[in-house]
Amino acid sequence: MKKAAPQTRLAHAGRRLACKGGRPVNPPVVRASTILFDSVEDLLAVHSHRLDPEFVSYGRNGTETSFSLEHAVAELEGGAGCVAVGSGLAAITVAVLSQIKQGDHLLVADSVYAPTRKLCDGLLTRFGVETTYYDPLIGAGIADLVRANTRVIFLEAPGSLTFEIQDVPAITKVAREAGVTTIMDNTWATPLFFQPLAHGVDISVHAGTKYVVGHSDAMLGLVIANEAQHDAVRQQAQDLGHGASPDDAWLGLRGLRTMAVRLAQHQTNALQVAQWLQGRPEVARVLYPALPSDPGHAIWKRDFHGASGLMGVELHPVGMESVADLLEGLDYFGMGYSWGGYESLAIPTFPAKLRSAVPWDAAGPLLRLHIGLEDPADLIADLEAGFHRLRQRAAAE
Ligand SMILES: *Cc1c(COP(=O)(O)O)cnc(C)c1O
Numbered sequence: 001m002k003k004a005a006p007q008t009r010l011a012h013a014g015r016r017l018a019c020k021g022g023r024p025v026n027p028p029v030v031r032a033s034t035i036l037f038d039s040v041e042d043l044l045a046v047h048s049h050r051l052d053p054e055f056v057s058y059g060r061n062g063t064e065t066s067f068s069l070e071h072a073v074a075e076l077e078g079g080a081g082c083v084a085v086g087s088g089l090a091a092i093t094v095a096v097l098s099q100i101k102q103g104d105h106l107l108v109a110d111s112v113y114a115p116t117r118k119l120c121d122g123l124l125t126r127f128g129v130e131t132t133y134y135d136p137l138i139g140a141g142i143a144d145l146v147r148a149n150t151r152v153i154f155l156e157a158p159g160s161l162t163f164e165i166q167d168v169p170a171i172t173k174v175a176r177e178a179g180v181t182t183i184m185d186n187t188w189a190t191p192l193f194f195q196p197l198a199h200g201v202d203i204s205v206h207a208g209t210k211y212v213v214g215h216s217d218a219m220l221g222l223v224i225a226n227e228a229q230h231d232a233v234r235q236q237a238q239d240l241g242h243g244a245s246p247d248d249a250w251l252g253l254r255g256l257r258t259m260a261v262r263l264a265q266h267q268t269n270a271l272q273v274a275q276w277l278q279g280r281p282e283v284a285r286v287l288y289p290a291l292p293s294d295p296g297h298a299i300w301k302r303d304f305h306g307a308s309g310l311m312g313v314e315l316h317p318v319g320m321e322s323v324a325d326l327l328e329g330l331d332y333f334g335m336g337y338s339w340g341g342y343e344s345l346a347i348p349t350f351p352a353k354l355r356s357a358v359p360w361d362a363a364g365p366l367l368r369l370h371i372g373l374e375d376p377a378d379l380i381a382d383l384e385a386g387f388h389r390l391r392q393r394a395a396a397e
Contacts (some may be wrong), residue, residue: 006192007260008349014072023160030063051234052316053081061238064374066249072256076191077204079224081238084244089115091221094204095183103127104151107179110357111136111159136164143174157183159353161383163287163312165213165296172200180395192263193306202229214255214262218248266309274311276380287312309371310339317364322393323348326386332374343378344372
């Protein structure tokens with residue numbers, strides 16, 4: 001049979017349930033610490049099944065609920081397996097720590113999610129691992145930065161806050177030739193809009209908290225690995241005692257079922273808002289790879305299947321008080337961290353403090369918008385009124 005389309009797999013993956021008689025559509029939430037066995041032989045078999053993604057041994061290592069989610073996500077992203085953990089940041093930590101030891105060197109995109117940078121500059125530095133940040137537009141030029149002790153290249157595309165698209169195949173080709181593991185944060189695109197493993201990446205990580213859960217009500221991390229790395233990743237998660245809570249894993253499974261329809265709508269709405277923003281006199285630049293004017297558009301079009309609802313908006317120079325007047329008066333955009341839920345969000349961001357390889361030197365302030373599932377006409381009207389407040393305040397400054 002032909003391999004099912006992603007939408008079909010979203011509806012059906014991870015729903016197997018081993019029981020007799022009829023069964024519910026969805027796997028139940030299985031909450032557990034202790035798992036009981038009927039024989040000493042079965043009890044002791046736990047030790048030889050530690051890394052078996054289907055073997056229920058102890059609550060911390062997962063139950064049917066998290067296994068169902070892992071199964072579904074591994075299938076969607078074409079991995080040998082997936083490990084569900086308690087947050088996106090835990091997924092990043094597990095993936096990186098599964099690969100490195102003291103004395104190793106790491107190459108990390110300069111536009112990486114800020115807590116990933118903090119992990120490298122803090123914990124990893126303390127444990128004798130050195131990080132070099134690279135220009136996200138470096139492509140095959142990354143070969144010049146690879147050292148004898150380089151173990152990992154960590155990619156994220158588009159970049160957090162600044163949305164640079166990386167040439168993933170060019171970078172993974174260099175990594176493969178040099179025997180370096182590649183890890184990619186694929187949160188923005190989701191498994192639907194980019195497939196890291198098909199582009200040569202070894203380990204893909206997601207903040208499932210965002211579009212997988214999709215409703216801003218659970219924390220979840222997902223690590224998808226190829227055959228060579230899967231056991232190392234699962235072992236690392238177990239060593240750190242990381243696992244997704246059964247309730248949050250269940251919310252992730254629920255979110256998956258509608259992810260394709262949600263993402264299609266986020267994309268339609270976001271493109272409409274982005275195009276409108278491009279025509280505004282207050283806006284210097286919209287950072288969104290689906291726009292033909294975006295510097296990453298050609299590579300995005302070559303490698304990605306779509307764009308999600310998150311974008312950057314660089315304003316012409318104006319004071320933070322005016323930005324606050326814009327944001328604080330919005331009716332439909334909330335101000336808060338995270339994104340990927342059904343609702344719209346708007347916050348100011350400050351990438352200049354987070355860059356070391358390529359300075360961020362935009363003259364005006366930068367906003368991050370998450371475009372939700374509201375009617376885009378209402379969102380545009382809301383932003384239009386916000387720009388009016390911004391102009392009034394700026395004129396009074
Ligand atoms: C939010 C986010 C994370 C972290 O996810 P949490 O679940 O909040 O820990 C990781 N990477 C990216 C790109 C994110 O936006």
